[in-house]
Amino acid sequence: MNIKLVTIDIDGTLITDNHVITEDVKRAIATAKEQGVKIVLATGRPLPGVVDYLKELNLNEVGDYVITYNGGLVQETATGKELARFGLTHEDYLEIDLLARKLNVHLHSITNERIYTSNRDISPYTVHEAYLVKMPVSYRTQEEMTKDLDIVKMMFIDDPEFLSEVIAKVPKEYNERYNLVQSSPFYYEILNKKASKGAALLALAEHLGIQASETMAIGDADNDLSMIEVAGIGVAMGNATENVVKASTVQTACNNESGVARAIEDYVLKK
Incomplete structure (x- = not known):
């Protein structure tokens, strides 16, 4: 399976319990991006809580995207242009x-x-x-x-x-x-009702001309379930909830052991 788009949750997934991104995770993401894979952070956080991580991972350039508010907002990171927005009245x-x-x-x-x-x-x-x-x-x-x-x-x-x-x-x-x-x-x-990480993943994939089967989603908590379920490969972290593990295709290491890096290396970089 040729993965072209990877969505990654932040808390409990991308970052360790000490709120840092390990060097292994940084290298894996950088390599995947160099190979043309779209790496997209998908989080419940609002944009201000994501900006530093986007900068650290070099995911704030033209052609990069971010999913925030658990799928309530999908936008380009360089311009702020919104692709999809689902708010409350x-x-x-x-x-x-x-x-x-x-x-x-x-x-x-x-x-x-x-x-x-x-x-x-x-x-x-x-x-x-x-x-x-x-x-x-x-x-x-x-x-x-x-x-x-x-x-x-x-x-x-x-x-x-x-x-x-x-x-x-x-x-x-x-x-x-x-x-x-x-x-x-x-x-x-x-x-x-229309806002979810899964719906955001599919909307972004369609915008980019990528099939759902060509996507991978990595997460640990129940708010990641929707994207785990719709992605071609749904990856549960080693520290994931029981619901996420049951819904996933595969399971990787926990967030403190660079599980995101392992998943990218195993299912994206290895052809």
Whole structure:
């Protein structure tokens, strides 16, 4: 199988637990790119939380792409031109904010520029997210969240045990209207129904004239499932969730052992 496009998750996949990219991973990605393979980071993070990695991997040139917000946005890295965007409406915001209040769970909303929360006592997980993705946080009441704010995704954030209880109480109809994914034990993301890493991978592949069978996706968490399932080769990291392992074609080493490099070497560079 001749792989022409590889999508790679960031947290728990591309980077180690210490948030660094190993030299083996850097070399494998550089070699694949030199051979004409499209290497695309596909993450739940907004663009500001990805820029440094794109620069470090030299994936910010003309012809390079990035998938952010768990598939909510696909764009060229050099120009910022958007190929696909699937956001949430103001009405979506009001409904989800009301649900969060009923469930007594912390909530924040993310635009291209900022994280907004209506929780007066800002969750430490919101602070963590802001630090991780390098975005400012603003407290805004529901009334101050105006219709002109272009929200890409919203997140329930709380302690893992409590968040699991909250997820179980989310009305089933929300699964029909939104794409709901748990990206970590303390993050539960609410996205446009059309937004997913899998849909973004397919949209980008079509734009580039690449068949789905010529793609590979590498990930570790349940928000990676959609791209693992649609790719020609779905690669589960050694530290992947059980769901990702079951959905994958193959499994590689964990993120702390350069699993991304092993996958690229085994299925992309070796013809």
